Amino acid sequence: MAFFLETLIGGLMAGMLYSLVALGFVLIYKASGVFNFAQGAMVLFAALAMARFSEWFNAALGGDSLLVANILAFIAAGGVMFVVAWVIERLALRNLVNQEGATLLMATLGITYVLEGVGQTIFGSEIYNIDVGMPKDPVMMFENVFEGGILINKEDFIAALVAACLVAALSIFFQKTSTGRALRAVADDHQAALSIGIPLNRIWVIVWCVAGVVALVAGIIWGSKLGVQFSLATVALRALPVVILGGLTSVPGAIIGGLIIGVGEKLSEVFLGPYVGGGIEIWFAYMLALVFLLFRPQGLFGEKIIDRV
Amino acid sequence: MIYRENGQFKTSYGADQQIFPIAQDRWAVIAIIAFAFVGVPLLADEYMFRAILIPFLILSLAALGVNLLVGYCGQITLGAGAFMAIGAYAAYNFLIRVDGMPLLAALLLGGLTSAAMGIIFGIPSLRVRGLYLAVATLAAQFFWDWAFLRIKWFTNDSSSGSVSVSNLDFFGWNVDAPAEKYLFCLGMLVVFGFLAKNLTRASIGRQWMAIRDMDVAAEVIGIRPMWAKLSAFAVSSFFVGVAGAMWGFVHLGSWEPAAFSVDRSFQLLFMVIIGGLGSIVGSFFGAAFIVVLPIFLNQFLPVLGRLVGISISTAAVSHAELIIFGALIVFFLIVEPHGLARLWATSKEKLRLWPFPH
Numbered sequence: 001m002a003f004f005l006e007t008l009i010g011g012l013m014a015g016m017l018y019s020l021v022a023l024g025f026v027l028i029y030k031a032s033g034v035f036n037f038a039q040g041a042m043v044l045f046a047a048l049a050m051a052r053f054s055e056w057f058n059a060a061l062g063g064d065s066l067l068v069a070n071i072l073a074f075i076a077a078g079g080v081m082f083v084v085a086w087v088i089e090r091l092a093l094r095n096l097v098n099q100e101g102a103t104l105l106m107a108t109l110g111i112t113y114v115l116e117g118v119g120q121t122i123f124g125s126e127i128y129n130i131d132v133g134m135p136k137d138p139v140m141m142f143e144n145v146f147e148g149g150i151l152i153n154k155e156d157f158i159a160a161l162v163a164a165c166l167v168a169a170l171s172i173f174f175q176k177t178s179t180g181r182a183l184r185a186v187a188d189d190h191q192a193a194l195s196i197g198i199p200l201n202r203i204w205v206i207v208w209c210v211a212g213v214v215a216l217v218a219g220i221i222w223g224s225k226l227g228v229q230f231s232l233a234t235v236a237l238r239a240l241p242v243v244i245l246g247g248l249t250s251v252p253g254a255i256i257g258g259l260i261i262g263v264g265e266k267l268s269e270v271f272l273g274p275y276v277g278g279g280i281e282i283w284f285a286y287m288l289a290l291v292f293l294l295f296r297p298q299g300l301f302g303e304k305i306i307d308r309v
Numbered sequence: 310m311i312y313r314e315n316g317q318f319k320t321s322y323g324a325d326q327q328i329f330p331i332a333q334d335r336w337a338v339i340a341i342i343a344f345a346f347v348g349v350p351l352l353a354d355e356y357m358f359r360a361i362l363i364p365f366l367i368l369s370l371a372a373l374g375v376n377l378l379v380g381y382c383g384q385i386t387l388g389a390g391a392f393m394a395i396g397a398y399a400a401y402n403f404l405i406r407v408d409g410m411p412l413l414a415a416l417l418l419g420g421l422t423s424a425a426m427g428i429i430f431g432i433p434s435l436r437v438r439g440l441y442l443a444v445a446t447l448a449a450q451f452f453w454d455w456a457f458l459r460i461k462w463f464t465n466d467s468s469s470g471s472v473s474v475s476n477l478d479f480f481g482w483n484v485d486a487p488a489e490k491y492l493f494c495l496g497m498l499v500v501f502g503f504l505a506k507n508l509t510r511a512s513i514g515r516q517w518m519a520i521r522d523m524d525v526a527a528e529v530i531g532i533r534p535m536w537a538k539l540s541a542f543a544v545s546s547f548f549v550g551v552a553g554a555m556w557g558f559v560h561l562g563s564w565e566p567a568a569f570s571v572d573r574s575f576q577l578l579f580m581v582i583i584g585g586l587g588s589i590v591g592s593f594f595g596a597a598f599i600v601v602l603p604i605f606l607n608q609f610l611p612v613l614g615r616l617v618g619i620s621i622s623t624a625a626v627s628h629a630e631l632i633i634f635g636a637l638i639v640f641f642l643i644v645e646p647h648g649l650a651r652l653w654a655t656s657k658e659k660l661r662l663w664p665f666p667h
Contacts, residue, residue, distance in 0.1 A: 095643040113635025277459040286448035
């Protein structure tokens with residue numbers, strides 16, 4: 001029982017990390033109808049920027065104040081993501097308005113290559129560490145409830161907390177601020193939003209910025225877990241089943257989808273994996289999402305698809 | 310002036326419905342095929358065959374298959390690499406497990422296996438569509454990546470999933486020199502190219518296009534969506550599977566599952582979109598563009614660097630390649646979202662009126 005719970009909790013926490021990446025997809029899809037394959041590259045780019053800036057600032061400050069260096073690096077990396085968002089909107093998306101979904105998808109794949117190349121040219125292509133002072137040691141919990149207790153990774157726990165805070169902040173931003181309302185208006189109907197005077201181009205820059213910040217947070221958490229390296233870009237592929245399971249247009253969907261996928265992956269790997277040779281995590285997530293899709297083609301929380309001839 | 314169909318009267322239904330109704334097109338295609346069969350083997354050297362021509366021919370075949378599904382039937386797939394892998398490994402198994410299996414039969418059986426799997430993994434298309442479907446097809450990609458790595462039976466118990474095929478024997482013709490491999494691939498491509506062209510002109514192709522344009526409306530006028538979508542998946546997977554088998558057998562010789570990774574799927578989709586969705590000739594343009602561009606960049610960038618006087622490290626070259634490749638793709642999508650085939654069609658239209666543009 002304790003082992004099962006441990007796996008379950010591990011899965012939930014991994015799921016929160018997937019949700020973070022999935023969130024970036026959903027934000028951009030909602031506001032601009034672009035299925036942003038570059039989200040993984042943005043995570044890599046942001047993590048690279050964060051790792052190197054923190055290294056440089058730390059050296060510049062004499063190495064005695066890691067916290068200040070990290071805060072400065074966070075701000076600098078956020079600035080870099082803003083520039084990236086602005087450039088993408090200016091050079092690519094603005095010229096691709098009204099194209100088909102597949103064309104936009106391919107354009108973001110092109111952007112992926114550019115981001116990967118530029119990121120590695122500017123920031124280098126070795127493996128870097130992000131040290132934001134997250135505790136790495138596991139703790140035992142519920143020792144009085146179960147025999148032996150449950151082993152929980154503190155790092156995962158903090159990551160899950162951060163993710164939860166980010167989601168709360170995003171929902172407040174979307175519901176309560178005027179920019180957030182404008183974003184939702186654009187998501188509902190581009191033309192109607194334009195006609196009441198919402199500047200579409202600026203909104204897109206804002207959305208890509210928000211997605212960039214989400215990517216930055218995801219990059220920091222993933223980066224401090226796994227190290228910042230090229231393979232970070234592939235987390236996008238791990239997050240895709242989360243997005244379609246939760247629905248492309250739903251922020252809560254991304255969270256719940258992430259949790260379901262996280263738990264499903266971990267449980268399947270632990271309890272099913274040994275029978276078939278292991279390594280089934282990645283396709284199991286897709287299969288799980290597929291099964292859900294067969295019953296709800298628009299994802300769990302996606303907008304209902306209405307067919308009109 | 311030259312490219313004009315004035316005076317070419319169609320006096321029978323057959324003449325009206327032939328594949329290339331304009332005589333100049335017909336002769337141009339015949340000339341290109343003849344040149345490819347006779348001229349190219351005399352002109353090209355071994356590097357050309359190995360690095361450019363053979364990959365181009367095989368990947369055009371795969372791109373044709375993907376175009377049938379994505380361009381003609383409107384079902385976006387990101388799992389084409391998996392079907393190439395299925396074709397390759399199935400053909401391999403047929404070749405080594407059945408005594409005296411001829412090469413051609415193994416390739417076609419590989420394609421058929423891939424088609425069967427295409428039908429199974431096409432079933433979600435009956436419920437989901439668009440981008441959801443694209444992600445759903447990734448399931449096929451990751452599942453088969455895993456299966457060929459972990460299930461030893463598929464790879465004849467080799468440890469790393471790597472298998473090799475030697476001694477290609479095509480009805481007594483030993484296909485081993487690069488020029489012979491080229492001719493073999495070219496022959497296959499010509500046959501499959503005409504097959505694809507005719508499929509899209511026939512009733513089945515029209516059904517696919519109706520489903521692509523609006524599936525509810527197509528259903529209302531009596532097209533069975535299930536039959537149309539699954540047949541598109543089957544035919545597309547067959548093409549892609551045969552291409553995969555040829556990629557393994559003829560081009561690589563020995564391969565492992567990583568040869569058909571998700572990057573291959575993206576590459577094929579790039580070819581189709583850059584070449585032109587729903588265009589047979591576009592598949593060839595797209596394949597040529599995607600095959601030649603990285604090689605060109607790889608050769609050209611260091612030369613350019615020397616000209617400006619900076620020596621570029623290999624890592625920087627590969628990064629610059631990524632950047633330029635990505636930027637060119639975005640650029641192409643912006644200036645011509647309908648692909649190279651549309652540029653070709655426009656220039657043909659211009660040629661017809663030339664030199665009097667009105």
